[in-house]
Amino acid sequence: MSRTLLLKNATVVATMDDHGTEIRDGAVLIEGNRIRAVGPSHTLSREADETIDLSGHVLIPGLVNTHHHMFQSLTRALPAAQNAELFDWLDALFPVWANITPEMMTVSAQTAMAELMLSGCTTAADHAYFYVNGGRLEDNIEAASIMGLRYHGVRGAITLGKSQGGLPPDLVVEKDEDAVLKEMQRVVEAHHDASSDAMLQVALGPSSPFTVTPDLMRQSAVLARNLGVRLHTHTAENGKDLAFSQQRYGMTPAQFAEEMNWVGDDVWHAHCVHLDDHGIQLFGRTGTGVAHCPCSNMRLASGHAPIRRMLDNGVRVGLGVDGSASNDGNDLLGEARQAMLVARVRDEDPAALSAREALRLATRGGAEVLGRGDHLGRIQAGYCADLVAWKLDDIAFAGGLSDPLAALLFCAPRRVSLSIVNGKTVVRDGQLTTVELPRLVERHNQLSRILIDGD
Template identity: 45%
Template sequence: MPGARRIVIENCAIATVDAEDTEHRRGHLVVADHLIESVGAGDAPGGLENVVRRVDASGHLATPGLVNTHHHFYQWITRGLATDHRLFDWLVALYPTWARIDEEMVGAAARGSLAMMARGGVTTAADHHYVYPRGAGDLSGAIVGAARELGVRLTLARGSMDRGTSLGGLPPDFAVETLDGALAATEETIAAHHDPSPGSMTRIAVAPCSPFSVSTELMRQGAELARGAGVRLHTHGSETAEEERFCEELFGMGPTDYFASTGWLGPDVWLAHCVHLGDRDIAAYARTGTGVAHCPSSNARLGAGIARVPDLLRAGVPVGLGVDGTASNESGELHTELRNALLINRLGAHREAALTARQALRLGTHGGARVLGRADHIGSLEPGKLADLVLWRLDTLAHSTIADPVAALVLGAPAPVSLSLVHGRAVVEDGRLTTADEATIARVARGEARRLARIAAGDPP
């Protein structure tokens, strides 16, 4: 790449997460502008021109940046509430508060969520935002702006709800949109923010919230809108046994059959949670190429159950990891999900054979990129791919006696991030954000959380 500005990283262990799971005990990476130019064993090639930075990464592991396939950024300002509830009760408890969010709150929450993820190695995140109270301002714009400010790649899954309590849904009526209003606003969001280019920093997906908060017509027309616009489709699916009963009572069929009947299975679709799937459901996902966002910590927090991840992978279903909203996963970090995915799945039927450390890392990188439809450009360390990568420090007290660096990352304590690049740009250095002030983000988010709590309680804001 003539004229490119190069960053050379040497002396680190490398887990490429390519198709062969290539690893190097001591290797190098060369980044040219926003692309990976070379990756391999030993020292970097000699004679490189325009090297603007050299990094001696001794004691580190280089991996692809983590890809978070399911989150609700706005929940950053409602953490620590309803801590002993199952899903439906938890939603009923929190919907009245969430229905009072506004643009300033959502912007502050998005910055908090993105900052926490970026510090923990996330370079791409999907935010499923589905609460759009009337008069709340430009919520989608606030989310997109926060991601742009922090330098994290974003898929904004523009959600919606139009089934309030009067129609048998869970959210209060004042928290939902109309069918036509939701579709029009979603179309406007795509037009304003979706960038389909390979190096895109912002993509939009169509994302009605769930079968218990969305009408069948919104599901059907949402799928038609997405495919007409060439964007992906996202929603919650099969998260709890209660959801399965809800679908049987309301639609006369289980969630998977309902999704099939509304156009919500396919290679352009990914569904969050997917805990309660039978063999027939998994076969339908595999046959159609439907992806899954696995959220182990949130599933445990809400007592939803253990998703059949080993069976999904064995069937060929695309699976990535998700933080889920921080009102059901207060840590807000994806690298902890690597460990929890491995441990929780070993409590299931497959026990110690459920997942390996390397499978867990693949879920959080290439698996997530595949789920978001971006595996051609991110999710592995290969020449020609976008320079989204992380250097994890593994020579401190927490990890120095674990000889296998991948096992150290997945099974050990959370590893410090010495460097995180997104599109070749440093967003984290020595465990701190480079693109925004963390203290300011924390202070503003705390203030917005308190303001929301006062409004929800009926006090003056």
């Protein structure tokens, strides 16, 4: 029989089940990597191999990040990219990223994961589209296995250089699209785990309509469906993105997605700030998912995505911190707070998105977008044991204990106290158990300096 772990006496357990059940003085019994039972503490008093007393804690399902570019942690707050919109921001960063090494990929991914995990994230999708100097998706996969984070590696690509009408400089693109497709197939066959408790899945993700050819969009869609994996890209991010789509293809981004066969419940699109009504209805009807990235959308002045309208039209929505160079952080709980605030500003409606709705997007919403809704994103018997707890004596909660769950978003505490991923404790007493954080940060900063300054 598998090892058992009992979490008990939690001030409140938010299950995110279909009824939105919240249990006061709650307990969760974990057996191996699965949740076996959830209920009031007095009903789950059986002996376990290990018991953790969560008195004075709020316990929720692990947060799910649906869009990221982890390598960008190396170039946060870069002066040349601080005040630029998306296209100019990429213009400033592409030449810097041209010198990224495989070690930089691994260490920056570990750094991004560390910060994500300390903010409550237990599953993250990483849209890894940048391959230079021998880098491979394996560089990031290695980071996830060290950190103990549930990882969805998106094998992305940029192939359309400036000389072909694309945005990136020619020297950073993968020119041979047939080779890109072969590599996509290789990483899926080597690493994708289709099982319900998979710690590692692979998806395919040409970066955006302005960085790859329509042919690669179409062919990667065929390949993904042959291989049984998901598709991910950037869509309708800002005004220039819309203009590019109109000028080059004579279509809106949603029309382009449909034309490329990039709609369906196996596809999720990042940003969708300027998804029009046709697009919202199309995505709702087809089960197409959206990764909402409010911080990045504000940071790059891209606009505010119509999240309330998407939810009202049945669109699946999850949250993403986006790349660390346009956020410029990896704070997923903070992203959920921003989602709540931005929805209100956009619609000038204080009820546009409640704290509980934002938490739902951050947990089961994200799990559904990644195709894991049957096994992740809830505290429910049979689900994978991914859970996070915050300690309520943190200064951020002071005075906010009349509703600890809502206070998570309204008061924004900095760090989780406990994080369990797949039944394993990866954060205990606010500290990562899988890596020595100061050493990781020091190495990351050395590599960042080498990348930016060359020394």
